[in-house]
Amino acid sequence: EVQLVESGGDLVQPGGSLRLSCAASGFSFSTYWMSWVRQAPGKGLEWVANINQDGSDRYYMDSVKGRFTVSRDNAKRSLYLQMNGLRADDTAVYYCATVGAIYQYYMAVWGKGSTVTVSS
Amino acid sequence: EVVMTQSPATLSVSPGERAALSCRASQSIISNLAWYQQKPGQAPSLLIYGASTRATGIPARFSGTKSGTEFTLTISSLQSEDFAVYFCQQYNNWPLTFGGGTKVEI
Numbered sequence: 001e002v003q004l005v006e007s008g009g010d011l012v013q014p015g016g017s018l019r020l021s022c023a024a025s026g027f028s029f030s031t032y033w034m035s036w037v038r039q040a041p042g043k044g045l046e047w048v049a050n051i052n053q054d055g056s057d058r059y060y061m062d063s064v065k066g067r068f069t070v071s072r073d074n075a076k077r078s079l080y081l082q083m084n085g086l087r088a089d090d091t092a093v094y095y096c097a098t099v100g101a102i103y104q105y106y107m108a109v110w111g112k113g114s115t116v117t118v119s120s
Numbered sequence: 121e122v123v124m125t126q127s128p129a130t131l132s133v134s135p136g137e138r139a140a141l142s143c144r145a146s147q148s149i150i151s152n153l154a155w156y157q158q159k160p161g162q163a164p165s166l167l168i169y170g171a172s173t174r175a176t177g178i179p180a181r182f183s184g185t186k187s188g189t190e191f192t193l194t195i196s197s198l199q200s201e202d203f204a205v206y207f208c209q210q211y212n213n214w215p216l217t218f219g220g221g222t223k224v225e226i
Contacts, residue, residue: 045164045207047216061215095163105211106154108175110163
């Protein structure tokens with residue numbers, strides 16, 4: 001069974017840092033692009049970042065460029081999101097997801113999410 | 121950025137009725153569109169990709185169509201488990217963008 005489990009969410013002060021992790025199992029992790037998507041409380045979905053199979057290609061939404069870094073460790077079957085300079089509007093549930101196929105960047109399988117709250 | 125506009129924001133229907141949800145792209149996205157379902161307190165799940173291809177295990181009552189830059193998700197006969205929020209997403213251009221969602225309620 002394909003499974004994604006996020007962790008690392010917490011309450012953090014504005015300007016602080018946090019690292020989210022996503023543990024993958026049940027599929028060949030190293031052969032898939034991966035995504036991070038977030039959802040602010042009571043709001044819609046917002047794509048955050050994508051990373052290709054070996055980490056050499058990464059894409060970000062504009063508002064997180066320079067602050068967030070997506071990475072992966074294929075040996076550990078894990079995806080990460082390093083978040084620096086956190087702001088109140090980064091408060092959201094963060095989901096990791098598998099990308100459907102090469103050049104087909106829909107989110108095929110989702111984790112249950114990890115909650116990040118940015119507040120003083 | 122490709123703006124995805126979903127309508128209506130809320131759709132009130134009865135079990136057994138047909139529901140049609142709309143998603144319009146601000147420019148051509150070919151057929152690079154996906155639909156997701158999200159139930160309260162749960163993560164989203166993939167329903168349709170490529171505008172009209174059902175994901176594995178999705179019942180045939182869910183169908184997707186395309187007309188130019190307008191996409192429609194149709195649920196032919198609503199079941200109780202279909203009451204949820206539905207999002208569309210384009211993956212033709214960076215940044216990837218979602219519509220604001222349509223809530224299907226009784």
